[in-house]
Amino acid sequence: MGVMCSQKYNKAAQLIQKDYKVLISNRLMINMTKEAAAIKIQKVWRGYQDRKLLKQKKKALVQPENINEINDVLNEEEEKKLSEAAIKITAAFVGTAERRSRIESISKENLTLFSRILKIL
Structure with missing residues (x-):
């Protein structure tokens, strides 16, 4: 019975470890996705600011x-x-x-x- 318990314990530990790895990788993916989204937002914002500045310069000239x-x-x-x-x-x-x-x-x-x-x- 002791062997069965240790096998079940090992099996449960492996499943927990697997789930934990999946959870960690999902969190990493989420963080990477958030970072990528933040970078995209920054690029879009900078582009918007550049276009806005260009429009202001054009308006000033015209x-x-x-x-x-x-x-x-x-x-x-x-x-x-x-x-x-x-x-x-x-x-x-x-x-x-x-x-x-x-x-x-x-x-x-x-x-x-x-x-x-x-x-x-």
């Missing part, structure tokens, strides 16, 4: 007053380029070399296009 300033600068640059091109084209078709040089010098001085050309012509 404020109405900034847009007007940018458009004004672009319009001024465009007008200069267009007026210089128009002056050069006009100078190419005007008769004498003297007139051409006078028209081109006006372009270099960045004067307004049509009023000066009309005065010369």
